[in-house]
Amino acid sequence: MHLPALAPILEGMSKSRNPPVGRLARLGKVAALSARGSAGLAVRALRKVAGSDTQETERSTIGHFVQVLGEMKGAAMKLGQALSMEVDALPPELRQLVARLQSEAPPIASEEIASIIEEELGAPPERLFAEFDPKPLAAASLGQVHAARLEDGREVVLKVQYPGIADALDSDFSNLSVVARAAGLTSKLFDGRDYVEELRREISLETDYLLEAERARAFHALLAPEGDLLAPEPIPERSSSRVLCLTRVRGQTLQRFIDSNPDAEARWRVSEQLIRAVHGPFFSAARIHADPHPGNFLVTEDGRLALLDFGCVKSFRPDFVEAIRAFMRSEVRGEAYEPLAGVRAAGFEVELDEAIARSLLAETVEIATRPLRTSCYDYARDTSVPDMRALGLRRTLDFLRIRPPAEAVMLGRAVGGCAQNLRALGARGDFRSVYARLLERMAPRVAQEARSQG
Incomplete structure (x- = not known):
């Protein structure tokens, strides 16, 4: 399978929408995804028995998987990012499709992004920056990134948090905690509640962009002596708890x-x-x-x-x-x-x-x-x-x-x-x-x- 054959799937991923937030809504998405995947595997098995080509089934199932996790964002999309790193899990062409979850999720509308920036920083992006590109450079699990330029000429990127993503994360981990609690009641051996809570605590901190700015500053200092390693620097005057401005690194x-x-x-x-x-x-x-x-x-x-x-x-x-x-x-x-x-x-x-x-x-x-x-x-x-x-x-x-x-x-x-x-x-x-x-x-x-x- 070649990239032109993936075009219909990639086109479907380009639709902008806000992630679902509620526990039941997100659980329903995962359940539907699981059902679709199981059905796809069954069809693939039948086609193998019949000697038919299974590539179309694989492409459709994985394309749907990528699109749904991309729309959900949050912890669900982070799972997809982890799966995209499994070198042996998929053929190269399909792995390339799943890899889009690393930075190319369906973005939310530019008007919504501009509204969040104004709410957080007190002015619309056209007043805060000499240049601002409404088309995102990347769209990840918790926010999307836009290119901009400061009045002093420095190139920067603006990371803007998705609306409701903190609640979406909380819903994902609440659902996961129910599973962990049930497993723990079955046997102490299967009690993973401490690990779920560790993940919840650490990943939930990702929604605090002021904390992330401090971490970016620390890593910039740690990597600076290496010479061939670098990290961007935060721009405090253009950052808030939901908007993070960093110097741009090209590559x-x-x-x-x-x-x-x-x-x-x-x-x-x-x-x-x-x-x-x-x-x-x-x-x-x-x-x-x-x-x-x-x-x-x-x-x-x-x-x-x-x-x-x-x-x-x-x-x-x-x-x-x-x-x-x-x-x-x-x-x-x-x-x-x-x-x-x-x-x-x-x-x-x-x-x-x-x-x-x-x-x-x-x-x-x-x-x-x-x-x-x-x-x-x-x-x-x-x-x-x-x-x-x-x-x-x-x-x-x-x-x-x-x-x-x-x-x-x-x-x-x-x-x-x-x-x-x-x-x-x-x-x-x-x-x-x-x-x-x-x-x-x-x-x-x-x-x-x-x-x-x-």
Whole structure:
């Protein structure tokens, strides 16, 4: 299937509408989507038996999936963004369609955007900016982004929050909490309420654009010494709790960079930059950008990597960071390490026989640390994600008896997303040395942070 065949679906995604807000309305959308998906799978199976072409069924089902999640926005769309990063889940053409959820959701009307800007900043955009483009640069899960220019000539972007999106998020997580509560009543092993609440708390903070401005400022300072990494700077006088103004960074998204079929040298450069952008702030400042889908990275013409969207930034306890760092350091050095003691030091609850726990952790570590145990790793042939998924299915009950602290949910989201991006980039090289240099360079800063909070 080629892009021209997707045109009718992409055209349908261009309709502007506000996201539904109520719990029942959003639950109904998900239920209808699930029913449509199940019906599509049944039709596909029947056509396979009959020897018919199933591409049209796939295109229709996935196109509907993308359009509905794009219209819903909020946590539902974030789920779609996560699915778009699954390298093995779909053929390249269909994955490209789902990837539109990263920054190309159906935008809301420009008149509504102008009204929100005036309500938040006290004047319409044509009075606040020398130039303002009513056509969005991007439309994401919680807001859409417009290009503008300040009176002093600086290029900026304006991130404007969708109407009612905070209520939509609350509805999504209320529905999810009901499921988690029911599962917890069935068995303590399935009690995921702490993790749902962690997600609710962290993702709900994304609706506070003043907080996001502070986070953007902090990441700008953290990345500045790197030279080839950057983050935009907030413009406080043109920002509010629902409108965020940032200096503009020009470049192509990480997804478009990957789709452009870059050469091996470029793939390696961006992969190394990606590791430093995601893992560096974790080890140096006990915080991480926890929404690393490809739409949140830009590759600039001069070869730098820009990190965007600081709504979801998680801060961690220094002792949690140090436990992770000790594990990583032992792996890159090839030193002996006791994983069971390590997970306990990081705050994991282990309710397994120690011998069983050690065997499970040994299998997990073997899969997760493959790039750290060789001087030449090929991400184009990486199978760690499907291998980890298979291990999870094979030893589900054992995994359920090792419970990470709630804060580890956001670390897993960040690290897992980074790994998926590295797989999509498909670079080959000495990743172990990248992590080794990063860990050693950040060591003094971690120790100083721990002392300051001790």
